[in-house]
Amino acid sequence: AMQYMELIPKDMQPVAGTDGAYYRRRQLLRQLPVYDQDPSQCRGLAEGEVKLMEDFVKKYKAEALGVGEVALPGQGGGGKEEGKAQDTGLAAGKAPETTNGALESAPAAGLYRCDTCKQAVPEDCPVVYADRAGYTRLWHPACFVCCRCAEPLVDLIYFWRSGAAWCGRHYCESLRPRCTGCDEIIFSEDYQQAEGLAWHKKHFACLECETLLSGKAYSLDKGSLRCATCSRSKRL
Known part of the structure; x- marks a missing residue:
């Protein structure tokens, strides 16, 4: 754990009472706003839109949401991934598949590279795996960032879409507009737009x-x- 922490920039290390702890709290609010997760926390939802949001949240939890796993290169998934490979029919000559459907083949020893910076990763250096990406891809802890804002993914919580990891805020915005007035996702099809921004009509x-x-x-x-x-x- 200490080795992993040392790979995170010092001002982002979430140690109690430090700037890093404050940064973590701020990023949680920014990347994972409660009103993107719970309809009861929303002020902008009309009565008929609650079910739309509930379905939206249910869908992203089932299809996109994940938490990164810290492991040494080649050890992502542990025995769980080995068991999965056996269940998918290796005896019948089939290659195992990752969770995103790509054929999986672990890199040869010493050939691990960070998916973001493409730099080689020593075998004794902790990395981050994302099971929705498959275990052929790994990241330096400081490189496990949102593909939109390039901010480190707080608590390694990610949303997988289009072959990349997103923070919760930008994942939701990639699917629905966000109101500039209240900062909540807009589920109505009748909303106001101006200069690339969006508003609930009542907030325009x-x-x-x-x-x-x-x-x-x-x-x-x-x-x-x-x-x-x-x-x-x-x-x-």
Whole structure:
């Protein structure tokens, strides 16, 4: 465990009372917001959208969510993976498959490479495996990052999609729009869009006076909306 911890940048090591512990808490809130997981934590859901979100969460838990495993190169999955290989019919001459359907063949000793940086990995150096990626792929602990934001995956929690690991926030956003106003995923098909951003219609409102802006003149600055009146006042 200590050897693994030493491979993480010092300012990200989650040691109690340190900047690393604060970083971990902040990343948990950022990468895994509770309102992406539990409909009861959402303020933006209409009554008919609760079931849509429940199905969304159920689907990603079944198909994408995983937790990375720390092991030495070649030891990912342990005996569990060996047992799986026997069950898939090796006696019949079939090659085992990974969880993403690719044929699996472990690298020869000494030829392990990090999937992100492509650098060689010593056999005595702990690495991260993601079972949904299959055990032919491994990562340096500091290289196990979200493919969208490049931030380290907090507590090694990942979402697997399109051959890559995502943090929870960006995985959800790859499937549904996120409201710029409340930060929650939008499950309605009737929502507002502007300059590449999205809002629940009830949140497409002036930051200052809360006037709904659908069909009205507005200004947009770094995600903040203002009606024409408040925008002029701000410039004065």
